[in-house]
Amino acid sequence: MAGRADPPEGGAAGAPGAGDEEYRSIVFDDTFVNAARLQEFSAEQRAVENAVAVRDREPPAEPSLSRAVPKQGLALAMIILLAFAAAIYLGANNPYQSPRSLAAGRPAGSTVALVPDGEVPGQIDVEAIFGSGPVREFGVGSGGLELPDPKSTTHFSREQVLTALTLAKEYLTASALNPDVLVGGSLNEVRQLLGIEQQRQFDAVMDDEAGRSWATDWLVRFDRERVEMADPHVRVSGAFTFTEAAEDVLEIAGHHVFVYALRPTDSMGASASLFGVRREVRFQFGKEELRDRNVVLRQVDTLAGPMACEADPAVAFEPLLAGESAPQTVVAGIDPLVPDADRPVLCAALMPGQLNLS
Structure with missing residues (x-):
């Protein structure tokens, strides 16, 4: 059974619904009616005397801000505001801020030449010269640079203390035990352990622009035109200590005696003699230096001999x-009233007999 439908040729003109085709898309729903500017009175309202059929409607009141903004929007705005405030607070109080580097000037230094009384003893047999006296108890090479048990301090962890001790040992190994450095060879191993500021100062000193800083403050070095190593293995004795110099500064001090077997250059048959260097070296480390694995060389006090008082070290x-x-x-002579005088060469007597600097 067929349903209602217009005939294929279209509805007849004037037939019911024939003129409504163009208005079929217009829907008078509740939203449209409620938004109308005119409102028709009810039959009861129109029955009142002098009543009219329709009236103008008051425009709807503007919604307040609290009603215009959805609650979800207010909550989201509050969360963003709180997050922004928290970011500002944490940025100002961040415990993980990039640490500041230490000011690294030239290291303070003092050198005392130890002058022997009489001739310097020597032997052909290098092992024999090392095997007598207190030197026979010394360690060999970096094995003599023993590290203490690292412990945490108030502001530095155990791992940071261990890193500082290790860097101090690496610096002494490069600057006082490396045969190439000892006879005026490559200096890269020493230089690369310094920060940028002290690298510039180190380069100036090595280019003979020392001023009040000496090359022998930074490292142990001999004139290779005159001296060569009779044995490349240096004997070492001493210890490291560590302490906090300030809240953000860790200080490592190395107290060591280095003993070298030397002889004249190109004299294989010449007797070897011992040369001792006692050095107290102070390093400092901040959090940035530990992160970058750099040392800050602060002070080096040296006793070295046998050496003439007239020598320029x-x-x-x-x-x-x-x-x-x-x-x-x-x-x-030294004038104590002239503070800006050139750094003096100090001298002391070396104990007679076998070398003994411990």
Whole structure:
């Protein structure tokens, strides 16, 4: 049974619904009616005397801000505001801010030349010269640079203390035990352990622009035109200590004696003699230096001999070798009232007999 439908040729003109085709898409729903500017009165309202059929409607009141903004929007805005405030607070109080680096000037230094009384003893047999006296108890090479048990401090963890001790050992190994450095060879192993600021100062010193800083403050070095190593293995004795110098500064101090077997250059048959260097080296580390694995060299105090009082140890040590002796003269005097005078060369007497600097 067929349903209602217009005939295929279309509805007849004037037929019911024939003129409504163009208005079929217009739907008068509740939203449209409620938004109308005119409102028709009810039959009861129109029955009142002098009543009209329709009236103008008051425009709807503007919604308040609290009603215009959805509750979800207010909550989201509040969350964003709180997050922004928290970011500002944490940025100002962040415990993980990038640490500041330490100011790294030239290291303070002092050097005392130890002058022998008489000729310097020597032997052909290097093992024999090392095997007598207190030197036979020393360690060999970096094995003599023993580290203490690292412990945490107030502001530095155990791992940070261990890193600082390790870097201090690496610096002493490079600057006082490396045969290439000892006889004026490559300096890269020493230089690369310094920060950028001290690298510039180190380069200036090595280019003979020392000022009040000496090359022998940064490292142990001999004049290779005159001296060579009779044995590349240096004997070492001493210890490291660590403490906090300030809230953000860890200080490592190395107290060591280094003993070198030396002889004249190109003299394989010449007797070897011992040359001792006692150094107290102070390093400092901040959080940035530990992160970048750099040392800050603060102070180096050195006793070195046998050496003549007239020797100039600024660029390199000038050892007295086997059979040599020091002239018994005094270097230029020191005026304590002139604070800006050139750094003096200090002298002391080396104990007679076998080398003993411990």
